[in-house]
Amino acid sequence: MKNHYYSETPGTESKRETWDFSLNGEKFRFTTDAGVFSKKEVDFGSRVLIESFVPPEVSGDYIDVGCGYGPIGLSLARAEQDRVVQMVDINERAIELAKLNADKNKVDNVKIYKSYLFAEVKDEEFAAVITNPPIRAGKTVVHQIFEEAYHKLCVGGELWVVIQKKQGAPSAMDKMEQLFGQVETVAKKKGYYILRAIKV
Numbered sequence: 001m002k003n004h005y006y007s008e009t010p011g012t013e014s015k016r017e018t019w020d021f022s023l024n025g026e027k028f029r030f031t032t033d034a035g036v037f038s039k040k041e042v043d044f045g046s047r048v049l050i051e052s053f054v055p056p057e058v059s060g061d062y063i064d065v066g067c068g069y070g071p072i073g074l075s076l077a078r079a080e081q082d083r084v085v086q087m088v089d090i091n092e093r094a095i096e097l098a099k100l101n102a103d104k105n106k107v108d109n110v111k112i113y114k115s116y117l118f119a120e121v122k123d124e125e126f127a128a129v130i131t132n133p134p135i136r137a138g139k140t141v142v143h144q145i146f147e148e149a150y151h152k153l154c155v156g157g158e159l160w161v162v163i164q165k166k167q168g169a170p171s172a173m174d175k176m177e178q179l180f181g182q183v184e185t186v187a188k189k190k191g192y193y194i195l196r197a198i199k200v
């Protein structure tokens with residue numbers, strides 16, 4: 001468990017790298033490290049999610065669950081500076097990097113902290129829950145994110161998920177439909193599905 005990207009404290013020796021990356025036409029400089037997800041470049045699925053995302057009509061904060069070193073949350077926060085984007089992850093090294101990356105990229109409208117799923121999240125009534133979920137943590141954890149997201153969203157709030165077909169997109173869709181009463185495939189690219197469910 002220790003060396004997986006979803007460990008609380010990665011056992012692997014730190015080996016930080018810094019690189020530039022454009023997301024939705026905005027330039028970012030990210031520092032990543034051994035023991036965090038997709039450390040060489042922004043994950044393709046996360047990129048498709050960022051590019052497909054359409055802000056919900058309702059006002060309120062967003063939360064990026066399993067934020068890693070921060071590409072999704074920071075990109076959404078830069079795009080919508082009148083909202084606060086909360087970013088949580090279980091991996092302490094990822095949280096440290098997400099804070100550093102927020103600072104270096106001058107993104108202030110974020111609140112970044114360690115949390116097992118929503119365990120430390122005190123706020124309710126989010127306008128959007130966005131996640132590239134930790135598939136390797138297992139289906140139970142992924143589906144738990146959807147369940148807790150439903151309770152943490154305001155009416156009109158939206159759950160946005162990126163998931164590969166081969167990593168469980170069909171069962172994710174079933175679970176989201178069960179909880180929200182509907183689910184929509186907003187985009188499909190190279191086997192990655194972008195799913196959205198609205199709390200009505």
Ligand SMILES: C[S@@+](CC[C@H](N)C(=O)[O-])C[C@H]1O[C@@H](n2cnc3c(N)ncnc32)[C@H](O)[C@@H]1O
Pocket residue numbers: 005006007037038043046065066067068069070071072088089090091094115116117132133134135137141
């Ligand atoms: C697929 S990665 C996505 C990371 C990041 N959002 C990105 O786009 O690069 C999933 C993330 O979920 C985190 N994670 C795993 N289990 C978790 C849990 N129980 N609670 C919170 N985060 C968790 C992992 O540490 C990892 O950073």
